[in-house]
Structure formats: C-alpha cells, structure tokens
Amino acid sequence: MTDLFSKFDPIIEMRRGLLASGVEDPFSLVMERVLSPTVAVCNGRETILLGTYNYMGMTFDPDVIAAGKQALDDYGSGTTGSRVLNGTYAGHKAVEQALCDFYAMEHAMVFSTGYQANLGVISTVAGKGDYIVLDIDSHASIWDGCKMGDAEVVPFKHNDIEAMEKRLKRIPEGAGKLVVLEGVYSMMGDIAPLKDMIAVAKANGAMVLVDEAHSMGFIGPNGRGVAEDQGVLDQVDFVIGTFSKSVGTVGGFCVSNHPKFEILRLVCRPYVFTASLPPSVVATAATSIRKLMHAGDKRAHLWENSRTLHAGLKARGFQLGTDAPQSAIIAVIMPDLERGAAMWEALLKEGLYVNLARPPATPANMTLLRCSLCAEHSAEQVQTIIGMFERAGKAVGII
Numbered sequence: 315m316t317d318l319f320s321k322f323d324p325i326i327e328m329r330r331g332l333l334a335s336g337v338e339d340p341f342s343l344v345m346e347r348v349l350s351p352t353v354a355v356c357n358g359r360e361t362i363l364l365g366t367y368n369y370m371g372m373t374f375d376p377d378v379i380a381a382g383k384q385a386l387d388d389y390g391s392g393t394t395g396s397r398v399l400n401g402t403y404a405g406h407k408a409v410e411q412a413l414c415d416f417y418a419m420e421h422a423m424v425f426s427t428g429y430q431a432n433l434g435v436i437s438t439v440a441g442k443g444d445y446i447v448l449d450i451d452s453h454a455s456i457w458d459g460c461k462m463g464d465a466e467v468v469p470f471k472h473n474d475i476e477a478m479e480k481r482l483k484r485i486p487e488g489a490g491k492l493v494v495l496e497g498v499y500s501m502m503g504d505i506a507p508l509k510d511m512i513a514v515a516k517a518n519g520a521m522v523l524v525d526e527a528h529s530m531g532f533i534g535p536n537g538r539g540v541a542e543d544q545g546v547l548d549q550v551d552f553v554i555g556t557f558s559k560s561v562g563t564v565g566g567f568c569v570s571n572h573p574k575f576e577i578l579r580l581v582c583r584p585y586v587f588t589a590s591l592p593p594s595v596v597a598t599a600a601t602s603i604r605k606l607m608h609a610g611d612k613r614a615h616l617w618e619n620s621r622t623l624h625a626g627l628k629a630r631g632f633q634l635g636t637d638a639p640q641s642a643i644i645a646v647i648m649p650d651l652e653r654g655a656a657m658w659e660a661l662l663k664e665g666l667y668v669n670l671a672r673p674p675a676t677p678a679n680m681t682l683l684r685c686s687l688c689a690e691h692s693a694e695q696v697q698t699i700i701g702m703f704e705r706a707g708k709a710v711g712i713i
C-alpha cells in the first residue's frame with residue numbers, strides 16, 4: 315500500500331525542524347479568552363491582537379451582539395438547510411438588503427463563507443470556452459474557484475497592467491472573459507490600481523470581478539472598497555466580500571447590478587449544496603453592515619493607526635511590504651522562516667499577537683509578520699506595539 319500521506323513528508327519535516335529549535339508553534343495558538351476586539355488572553359497573559367481581520371472592531375459592538383442574541387431566541391441556533399430549500403429565513407433576506415443598501419447595488423447573494431462565494435461565482439460564471447484572467451497573487455479561494463470550473467485560466471504578474479492587457483489580447487475572438495482582481499492583497503497589504511486595470515479589462519470586452527474582502531468597511535468614502543475609492547465601482551460586474559473581516563462574523567457574499575444575477579441562486583453549487591448561515595450570524599452581519607455605513611470616524615482613526623504603525627516600524631529599521639501604508643495591513647518582511655518564527659515568539663512574549671505568514675500563502679517565498687490594525691486600537695496601543703517590535707527586533711537581531 316502506498317501511504318497517501320507521504321506527499322506531506324516535506325512539510326512535516328519543516329514543521330519538526332522549526333519546533334525542534336524550541337520555538338512555540340505559531341500555527342496552534344489558543345485564544346483562551348477574548349476581552350475586546352484588540353485584547354485576548356493567550357498562554358494566561360493579556361495580549362494585544364494585531365493579527366486579526368477585525369478591522370472595524372465590530373465583534374463586541376453592543377448592537378451587533380444584541381441582534382445575534384435576539385435572533386437566537388426568535389429563530390433558533392441554525393437553519394439545517396440550503397438557501398434554496400428550508401434555509402432562507404427573514405434574516406437572510408434582511409442581510410442581503412443591507413448589502414444592497416451598503417453598496418448601492420441591485421442584487422446581493424449571501425454564501426456561508428467568502429471562500430464559497432469565490433468558489434461559487436467564479437466557477438459558475440466562467441464556464442467551458444471562457445477565459446479567466448487573474449492576478450498571480452490571488453487568494454486561494456479565487457484559485458480554487460478557477461480550478462473548480464471549466465474555463466481556461468490565464469494568470470498575469472501581480473498588479474502588472476501591461477501583462478494583463480497582453481493576456482487579454484491573446485484570447486480568441488468571441489470567447490467570454492472574466493478578469494479577477496482584489497482591492498487589497500492581504501499578504502503585503504498593497505492595493506490594486508483598479509481604475510487603470512478595469513479600464514483595460516473593459517476595453518478588451520471582459521467582465522470584472524473584484525474581491526474586496528480586506529477593504530470593505532474601511533477603504534472608500536462609504537467603506538465600499540478600493541473600487542469605490544478609485545471611482546470605478548460602477549464598472550465592476552461582481553464584488554465579492556466576506557463577513558469574516560470588517561463585518562466581524564462569518565459568511566460571504568457577491569453583489570452585482572447584472573440583470574440576470576438572480577439565476578445564480580439556482581445554478582451555483584457552493585450556494586445550493588450547503589447549509590445556510592445560522593440566523594444569529596445573519597442578524598449580527600446585517601446590524602454590523604448597517605453601522606459600517608456611518609463609520610466615517612472609525613475609518614479615519616484606522617487610517618491614523620495604519621500611518622502611525624507604518625512610520626514607527628519604518629523609522630526603527632524594519633523592512634515593510636509597502637513604501638507607504640495602503641490599507642489596514644502592514645507586512646513586516648522577515649529574513650527567513652527561522653528568524654520570522656523567533657520574532658513571532660518574541661512578540662508574543664512581549665504580549666503582542668501578529669500573523670506569521672509563509673509560502674505558499676506569501677508571494678516570492680517570503681516570510682512575513684503581518685500586522686492587521688483595528689479601528690478600536692487606541693493611539694496608546696499603537697505606540698506600545700511599536701515599542702514591542704523594537705525590543706523584539708533587537709533581541710532577535712532583525713534590527
């Protein structure tokens with residue numbers, strides 16, 4: 315018998331080697347208690363959270379929590395069914411309406427995760443004989459959506475407009491084309507030049523899907539994302555998003571103005587063949603989304619946090635993923651996995667949690683410490699964080 319697990323030997327070895335150095339496992343940390351959007355107890359000590367996607371700090375919002383509790387009382391703990399059978403409750407329609415209002419769009423379809431939204435929309439919309447042209451640094455859910463469908467998949471170099479145009483021009487006349495982009499790329503925290511990219515996509519007859527998972531709620535005058543910020547949201551055919559970041563719960567969605575959009579509810583397998591979100595989740599999401607429409611002050615504070623952290627780390631000699639802050643994500647580039655893990659652990663001992671990111675999730679084989687800021691981080695917390703980085707960086711020999 316061939317052991318089907320033998321293909322995992324290299325990663326098992328890499329993990330064993332890393333842990334043999336005595337470093338704590340960065341991929342199995344337990345949040346023992348969560349005290350607020352920015353503080354949890356890990357290993358028995360209070361830890362500042364700088365590695366969550368809780369950008370707008372909605373997880374402990376009193377209105378959001380009250381809505382979830384009420385829905386539990388009124389509708390029970392789960393739907394036990396698909397959206398197309400017994401799994402559409404009033405709350406699912408209400409959260410879809412909240413999304414239509416938030417984006418000022420005609421249609422919204424809620425999936426059980428953002429991962430499934432990308433799987434479903436990409437694999438269903440682009441079929442046999444069609445072409446998907448996508449950024450090489452796209453999220454795993456986008457790649458998996460491509461893999462699940464029958465379209466030809468054509469990647470291009472990250473954020474390279476000319477490379478994208480070249481690929482589009484090579485597609486045979488008359489074939490369907492879908493360009494897939496992200497607003498914010500979550501590993502490096504950089505944004506896409508959507509205005510120019512979408513202009514090129516449209517000039518070449520492509521439909522455009524933009525995943526705004528890491529920009530919703532924060533970027534753009536109304537928090538609709540990078541496409542809104544660059545004035546091209548009306549050119550986007552499909553916006554994909556998630557409830558697991560700024561919205562503060564779990565779930566995914568697609569919003570669109572396409573007149574035939576509603577047919578996706580019958581033909582999109584990751585929508586049809588899975589259970590719908592629990593009533594408490596859609597109630598928290600709807601409440602959170604409606605509050606995010608009026609969160610201008612929070613957005614301004616989060617930008618302030620992002621600028622302060624970026625400048626503070628840069629001034630202390632850390633190598634960062636972007637020259638200037640472009641989102642709520644600040645990526646700190648580590649020289650290698652060993653020192654990245656040592657730095658991660660040193661920060662945890664200081665009382666700071668960040669994400670250790672490594673290939674294949676990261677581009678160009680990089681090891682990153684990814685910092686995700688929250689609108690609920692106080693100015694004092696951000697200064698404390700910079701001090702922690704400085705001490706840990708010196709102790710590990712990175713600065």
Ligand SMILES: Cc1ncc(COP(=O)(O)O)c(C=O)c1O
Binds near residue numbers: 429500527
């Ligand atoms: C760009 C992007 N799209 C989609 C997703 C999937 O979102 P979810 O957590 O809702 O499955 C993520 C999650 O990290 C993401 O970063």
